[in-house]
Amino acid sequence: MGRAEATRRRLLDAATDEFAAYGIAGARVDRIAAAAHANKAQLYAYFGSKEGLFDAVFRQHLVGLMDAVPLTGGDLPRYAVRLYDFYLTSPTLVRLAMWARLERRPHGELVPDDESHQSKIDEIVEAQQTGVVDPTMDPRDVHALVIAMSHSWSPVSLTYATHLQDDGAGHDRRRRQLREAVRRAVAPPDAVTPG
Amino acid sequence: MGRAEATRRRLLDAATDEFAAYGIAGARVDRIAAAAHANKAQLYAYFGSKEGLFDAVFRQHLVGLMDAVPLTGGDLPRYAVRLYDFYLTSPTLVRLAMWARLERRPHGELVPDDESHQSKIDEIVEAQQTGVVDPTMDPRDVHALVIAMSHSWSPVSLTYATHLQDDGAGHDRRRRQLREAVRRAVAPPDAVTPG
């Protein structure tokens, strides 16, 4: 990794924290440069503008957001619980995504043309054929529902936002309830498998 | 309503739109005063500061947010669908709440000491005794889950944010799926009532 590349990285890292904490409007370019031990001139040479920097930051973390938690075997309950844990350890990325929603994409898909999204939809379709997921539901709707459920206690929950320092028993209880709730929510009406 | 009261109202209304659109950091005091056909001096006389104004706006709308959609008879599926429709017609309030979460209350309860929340918990407890809701679940967790599910396609969804102008059939489909998903998610393991 060359010198330029290293500086670019430091700027992206510092910008990630700054944007996650304050959003686009609230972020301060000088703070980012200072935290990155870099120069404002470099920042503008690399990213053009504050918004350009935000987009670069968001794009960089999209991969992490989408692929950090794989959805395999159509196992949505496990997927949801993994997301719960992911939000617990990476609140920064969740906040980043929400700032993007509020400040950049007020409606529609948050991430247009996302191919890793398509692979998740495929997994759900497969699970519908296997009989684990209600085949009468729209697979994209199933996905939206499960993601939303996994955010029940995330940093962007509108009820209670938990965090890592919270009581561990509480985390266990929520994981268990989330897992069961997801399983039941998407289960076919007839195929019922009690606890 | 006196002249003073009317000015106060106009300021609050204008501030609601401004804060919902841009958040606290992004909001502009001059725009608010202009939109309210009022004076900046009045704004500061009434609310002290930009943050003070935001808090006043949020407090005013909390009642609307909490009581616009009642939860009665422990009917959570219907509650969720009504929330879906509420977000559809009042995206402003949802965004306001999320700005508050991001910029003011990064963790814990979004609204501490909320008595209308307690009444909803009571409803859920009652529904657990009736056998409509899984009695092994924590009623507060049930509430958090249902709220989160109702946000699956809201203006703060991290997947797809729908809005009123979207295809009406899509809304119907999502309402139906949301209703069923909520019913199943919180249902007791044994008491299964297929569609």
Add this chain to the structure above:
DNA sequence: CGATAGAAACTAACCAGTTTGTTTGTTGTC
């Protein structure tokens, strides 16, 4: 008359983005 409102100018700080002149690191050549 007294409370409320208004217009407009003002301040003092802030902030995104630019410029300048200098220094440091990297790379290829002999």
Add this chain to the structure above:
DNA sequence: GACAACAAACAAACTGGTTAGTTTCTATCG
């Protein structure tokens, strides 16, 4: 290893516009 040539980085000052918050003085309403 020495050295030139170039790219990257730096500090710091600067520009021009913006912004929260204040002040003053005048007008209007009850």
